[in-house]
Amino acid sequence: MTAFKAILIHHLRAMLREKVALCMLLLLAGLLMLLPSSLRDDGSLDGALRLQTQYSMGLATVLVAFMTLWCSASAISADVANKRLQHILSLPLRRSILWLGRWTAVILLSSTLLFISAGVTLFRIHRSVQRYSSQKEAATLLRARHLLFPEARDYDQLAKEFIEIERLKGSVPDEVSDESLMQDALAMAQAQSTSVRGGDSLDWNFQLERPLRGILHIEATFDRSGISARQLPGSWQILDERGQERWASEEQVSGSGQVFIPVDPIPADLTQFTLRYRNLSPDPAQVLFFQPGNGVRLVQPAGSFTWNLLRATLLLCGLLALLAALGMSAGALFSLPVACYVTAMLLLLELASGTLERAVSEGSTLVGDAPNQWVERLDQLTIGTYKLLLPILQPLNIGNPLAQVAEGIWISNRLLWGSLFLRFTPLFCLLALIGILLFSRREVASQS
Amino acid sequence: MSDPILSTEDLGKTFRDFWRRPRARAVDSLSLSLEPGEVYGLLGPNGSGKSTSIKLILGLLHPDKGRIRVFGKSPRDVKVKHRIGYLPEESNLYPYLDARESLRFTAALFGIDPEEREWRITQLLEMVGLSHTGRRRIGEFSKGMARRIGLAQALINDPDLVILDEPTSGLDPLGTRQVKDIIRSLAERGKTVLLSSHLLADVEDVCDRICILYGGIVRAEGPIRELLQVANHLQLQLEDLDPEKRNQLLNLLEDMLGKRPQLEPSRKDLETFFLEVVAKAREDSGEASGTRKEGELAEFLV
Known part of the structure; x- marks a missing residue:
């Protein structure tokens, strides 16, 4: 536990003092403070709410995701490149503790930033309420709802x-x-x-x-x-x-x-x-x-809207935790650029998972007829690849929680806890297990 | 005879490329045995396998063949690492930490309790002459200063086995002298030191036994006194000999040996001369910037 705590605190300090992470923090602060002031809403509370939630908070999430990607991918690979890992692993420290300690540090920082972003967003929304709307309108709009849909017709x-x-x-x-x-x-x-x-x-x-x-x-x-x-x-x-x-x-x-x-x-x-x-x-x-x-x-x-936004933030933190796990595992095996690329691919695939799912269900990526048989074969190959990817990507597809919050749709327990515990946790365990196992077997000093 | 602190048997390591094709044979059939209280020197030119051997001993690389036992266990055992202090070839420390934070991190990984930790850090910083650096980050340190922090890190756990890879690289002669004194003091306390260097004078000054590697193979091994002994060659040292007595002595030796021997005045080595000059300069002008006068060996190491 002492070693875990030492690694956690040390890595938090490292991230906060690293120039790249520091630049991203400054960008995030600028984004949260300046972007909403520079964008014009439609003068209604509904418009302000959508702007704050989907644009400001959405962009903050993207920025935090990139920071998570960088920090997790560089957590181990940068130490390998700088030959610092040789020294750390000569100390009495299990590699699994190193992996878990640094992952925890990354996710603690990312989650804190995401919750701070949510707090700033809420603060701005409450200021918009005072500026734009009546108490009655505010009470309606700042309330999240369950939506119950009828059975789909055949x-x-x-x-x-x-x-x-x-x-x-x-x-x-x-x-x-x-x-x-x-x-x-x-x-x-x-x-x-x-x-x-x-x-x-x-x-x-x-x-x-x-x-x-x-x-x-x-x-x-x-x-x-x-x-x-x-x-x-x-x-x-x-x-x-x-x-x-x-x-x-x-x-x-x-x-x-x-x-x-x-x-x-x-x-x-x-x-x-x-x-x-x-x-x-x-x-x-x-x-x-x-x-x-x-x-x-x-x-x-x-x-309330506040609780709903916090639930969406928690859901996004779960996704960031997975991203960090992949970044850590990739960084423990590959160099920093390769680790960043692998992790960025997951981020992009996650963003595109809805589109891939639709393509697979429709059986084609083409609109209209294929111009020739080669294009059709290529299309089949693409769909085949998507089908292989889908079992990995489906658990990641949580829709757009911030858009849901902006529309006032309640993040259901099923979506929140189901995603966190039934979808993300097994995937995290798998990624962590593979990452730690391969890292434990890895030689950390090359020919000098 | 007690159990060896460190032993390797027929150790071999070949570096391979991505396709597992052999690229370089770094270590071949290395068999060593280090006894408690011994200073053992690994010598060899660049690329001879010294650092690779150390990395194998620390479990950072996996051997292709052979066996390593450190304190009778595998070098990858975490318990074994509690008893080892390691100074890597390059002191790549975290540049955004200050000296105290860096040592605190290492001490925390050794599980040293906070009160003891702070005491040891103060002692070690005094010892390596860096107690005045305060909040200065390691990134701003000179190579020699970083090396001193590396040495302090290697000693923070009061290790039974100290592995030093090129410990004097980047150090000024004062620092070099101090490192050598520390090594000797550790050995006197029964600690075992494995030292890798290509600076022959350093090794000669402190090591009890040495091993010379070339191309990953042991070319010579044994106690340094035995290895450096020149057969049928004797040295006579005399002090305060006036010219008359000198001539008498030379005549006597000429009569005995049949030829007149050559007499030369004794010379100091450059290190001794340098240390004398700096000590005098210190007395005259006080401390310069950078490292200060090193303190005594840390109390917990005595």
């Missing part, structure tokens, strides 16, 4: 059923290709599943992990056909598994936009239910279109 199945019906009716022309027919049918299925005519209703099914608590809102984003100042009457219902109504409310909408409908009291025992919207207009031409994807969702207040 548009393929709906499209197939639609084609079947149209074929039975004999309304499908022979010259239309199957592919084009499917495309049209998919568009139709999507339109039908997100629109409701006057007199009709539309259902969304919800499957929840646990019963709902607290105040609940239905958040609906919609558009309506035609230009009309008239209010469109409609009703919302929550139906249980047996189809029994558990809650109902009437709502008038006009134009396009977003409505928040409080559900009070919440049916406390429900984990499976259907949300139904009925268009009460007698005119079938009065159609209401819900935004595809997230047109209807349930919103549940979860916690």
Whole structure:
């Protein structure tokens, strides 16, 4: 423990006195203090909040990530290059302690900087509240929410059923290709599943992990056909598994936009239910279109903006811890430039993991047809490589927590603790084990 | 006879390239044995395998063949390292630390408790003449000053085995003299010293036994007195001999030997002369910048 503490304190001191790390610290301070002053928001609290969270805090995170990369990759490799490691390893010190002590120092510094950045961001947001908004608006915006989404609809199945019906009716022309027919049918299925005519209703099914608590809102984003100042009457219902109504409310909408409908009291025992919207207009031409994807969702207040930002910061610290582990292991085996390159590659792959995941699920990186068979083969090779990388990258894909915070979406326990303990910890253990094992076997003095 | 502090048997090390092809044979069939209280010198020209042998002994390199035992254990054993003090060939210390911080770090790794640690650091800084450097960072030190800090680090744990790789490199003659005095004092206290150097005068002054390496192979090994003895060659030293007696002595020797021997006045070596001049200058002008007059051997080492 004494050796671990000595290595930890020594490396913290080393990083704070190193010129590169010092430059990055100054840049970070400048970024946090000057960038928000030089950027103009749209004059609303929402705009200021997004600017502070996504841009200032986002850039601070990138800077801290680069500092983590440098400090971890150089933690051992710089000592090898300067022949200092020979002396350190002649002292009574296990190499695993050296690795772990220095990793802890790197991650302590990075986490501290990230939390300081979060603190500065919060301070600036609270100043924006005083400048821009009413207390009521601030209370709404500075509150993070759980978002509950309905089950995804199987548009393929709906499209197939639609084609079947149209074929039975004999309304499908022979010259239309199957592919084009499917495309049209998919568009139709999507339109039908997100629109409701006057007199009709539309259902969304919800499957929840646990019963709902607290105040609940239905958040609906919609558009309506035609230009009309008239209010469109409609009703919302929550139906249980047996189809029994558990809650109902009437709502008038006009134009396009977003409505928040409080559900009070919440049916406390429900984990499976259907949300139904009925268009009460007698005119079938009065159609209401819900935004595809997230047109209807349930919103549940979860916690304060401050807590949410801190949770996102903790999540990012977990990612930095992994980056530091890779940097340390790479630095223990390779020279500083190679270690930096390897670690930077992981950082880039992590940033691109969402894109890679999409490419693999879509089966191609190409938009449209491949110009020739060689391009197609290359595309297949790329996808094959992505598939190999995906098991490593998937655990790293945590989306964009800062964007989530800016939108007021609560960083769920599942995302936070699940990522930290179930995804990052095993990966960290693996990286640390490989790094320490190979470092322990490494000769640290070359031919002089 | 007691167990050797350090022993190597048929030790070999070949450096290889990326494809594992042999590039240079650094050490070949090295067998050594160091007894307690002995000062052992590893001699050889550049690239003869001295530093490689030391790195093998410290477990920093893995031997291709042979066996190393330090205090009867593997050199990679952490417990063994508690009893070793090592001064590397180049004192690449952390440039952003001051002397005290640097020594504190080393002492902490040896698990020396803070109170004892501070006492030892004060003693050692006095000993190597750097107690006045205060908060000056090591990066600002001259090579000789850094070397002195390196020596202090090597002694902070009061080691039983001290391994010194080119300890006098970069030191002025005063520092060199002091290092040699320290080595002798350690040996008198029963500590074992392994010294690597290509400065023959240094080795001759302090070592009990030496080993001369060339191309990684031991070319000569044994007690220094025996190795340097010239057969059938005697030396006579006389003091305060007046010219008349000198002539009588020469005539006598000429009668006995059949030829007239040559008489030459004795000479000081340059080191002794230099030390005398500097000692006088110190008395006249006081301390110069850089290192101060070195103190006595640290109390905990006595």
